[in-house]
Amino acid sequence: MSAPPTILVPVKVLVIGPGAREHALVAALSRDPQVEAVIAAPGNPGIGLLCETRPVDATDPAAVTALAEELDVDLVIVGPEAPLVAGVADALREASFAVFGPGQEAATLEGSKAFAKEIMESAGVPTASAVAATSEQEAAEALDRFGAPYVVKADGLAAGKGVVVTEDRAAALAHATSCLSVSDRVVIESYLDGPEVSLFVLCDGKTAVPLEPAQDFKRIRDNDEGPNTGGMGAYSPLPWAPEGMVEEIVRTVAQPVVDEMARRGHPFVGLLYCGLALTSRGIQVIEFNVRFGDPETQSVLARLESPLAQVMLAAAEGRLAEIEPLQWSDDYAVTVVLAAENYPDSPRSGDAIGGLEEAADLEDVMVLHAGTATAPDGEIVTSGGRVLSVVAKGATLDAARERAYAAVDLIDWDGEQHRSDIALAAAEGRISVPTRG
Numbered sequence: 001m002s003a004p005p006t007i008l009v010p011v012k013v014l015v016i017g018p019g020a021r022e023h024a025l026v027a028a029l030s031r032d033p034q035v036e037a038v039i040a041a042p043g044n045p046g047i048g049l050l051c052e053t054r055p056v057d058a059t060d061p062a063a064v065t066a067l068a069e070e071l072d073v074d075l076v077i078v079g080p081e082a083p084l085v086a087g088v089a090d091a092l093r094e095a096s097f098a099v100f101g102p103g104q105e106a107a108t109l110e111g112s113k114a115f116a117k118e119i120m121e122s123a124g125v126p127t128a129s130a131v132a133a134t135s136e137q138e139a140a141e142a143l144d145r146f147g148a149p150y151v152v153k154a155d156g157l158a159a160g161k162g163v164v165v166t167e168d169r170a171a172a173l174a175h176a177t178s179c180l181s182v183s184d185r186v187v188i189e190s191y192l193d194g195p196e197v198s199l200f201v202l203c204d205g206k207t208a209v210p211l212e213p214a215q216d217f218k219r220i221r222d223n224d225e226g227p228n229t230g231g232m233g234a235y236s237p238l239p240w241a242p243e244g245m246v247e248e249i250v251r252t253v254a255q256p257v258v259d260e261m262a263r264r265g266h267p268f269v270g271l272l273y274c275g276l277a278l279t280s281r282g283i284q285v286i287e288f289n290v291r292f293g294d295p296e297t298q299s300v301l302a303r304l305e306s307p308l309a310q311v312m313l314a315a316a317e318g319r320l321a322e323i324e325p326l327q328w329s330d331d332y333a334v335t336v337v338l339a340a341e342n343y344p345d346s347p348r349s350g351d352a353i354g355g356l357e358e359a360a361d362l363e364d365v366m367v368l369h370a371g372t373a374t375a376p377d378g379e380i381v382t383s384g385g386r387v388l389s390v391v392a393k394g395a396t397l398d399a400a401r402e403r404a405y406a407a408v409d410l411i412d413w414d415g416e417q418h419r420s421d422i423a424l425a426a427a428e429g430r431i432s433v434p435t436r437g
Contacts (some may be wrong), residue, residue, distance in 0.1 A: 046369025341415025
C-alpha cells in the first residue's frame, strides 16, 4: 500500500539560533510556499533582511518557550547544540509545541563523545577504537596504544574546535591535559584513513530520512594545514561518492542509532549529523552532532527543492514515513567561509565589512551571516570568528567554485581570511576511496 499524500498546511516557524546555519534554514524556509511566517531568535543582521528577529537567550528553556507562546508558532526549530543540550526542546515539547530538535538526553550524543561511543557500541555501529581517559597518565597510555596520527577529542561541547589530529605526541598530550582541566574525561581515538563525508539524517524517533551528502573542510589553511576550526567551507553533492553510500550509512549507522535511542526511552527527533570516514575497513563514524552542521548546511539546503517546513514538521510530529521522496536540484553548491583575523584563536572583531551587497547581487550566490553585528552608524561589522558564508550554485563543481570565489573577492575587511581550495580536489578528480580490505 502506498503512503498517504503529504498534507500541506500553512506553518508559522520559529528558528532558534544566531549563525550562518540558521541563516541557511531561514532562507530555505522562506522558499516554502506553505510557510506563513518565519521568526528568528536571536537572529543576526543578515537573517534580519529575510524575516523578523526577536532577542532571546537561546539556552534558556523558559525564555524560548515564553517567546514561542507569545508568537503562537506551529513549529520551533532549535538550531545550535548548546540550547539542545540545555533542554530547550524538552521545555517546548512540555508546552505542547511541535519541535525539530532532540531532547536533552538524546542531545548527549553530541554533548558527550564518550556517551556517543557507548551508543555506537550498543547499536553495533562501526567507529574508531577509543579510550575515555580520566587522567593524564591514561591519556598518555592511550596515545601510545593507538600511535600517530593522534586523535584527541574534548568530551563536551567545543563548537567544532575540540578535536586535535596531529603527528606531534607532545601536542596531543597537551590538548588532552587541557581538556581534562575542564572535564573529567577526554576521548583518545585511533585514526581513520580515507575521505570524510557529512550526512544529515532527519529523524522522528522511528524513521531516518537522509539528505544529500556533503564534505567539509576543518583546517584553517589550504591543503588541510593549520589548526582545526568549526569549518571553513563545504560542497555538495560528492561526485566521487561510491554508489549506494547513503543507503549504507542509513542502514548501518543512522537507523541503528535511532533504534537504540528509542530502546533507551529517549527517541531522537531532529537532525542526526553523521560525520564519517570512508576507510579501507568500510564506513566508520568519526562523530555525531545533533543539529545541522555548519558549513555543510549551507551547501545542502541550497539544493533542496522539497518544502523544508513540511518535512521538518513531519519529523516533529512522527510522520516521516508518510512524506514523499525529497527532491533535489542537479546543481552543485559550494560554500566558502570568510573568517576574522586570528581565528580560530582570539578573533578580532569590530572591522567594517565591505562588498556585501555587490557579492549578494551575483547570480546564484547567497551571502549568509554568522559572526556579524550592526554598528551604531548602521555599518555591518565583524563580531565573531567565522563571519560569513558565501554559497554559490552551478551546473558543475567548477562553475559553482568560480561563482563562489568571484563573490568572495568582492567582500573585504581588515584581516579577512579564507581558504582558496574548497572543493578543488573533488573538481580535479583527486579524491579516491580506499579499497576495502
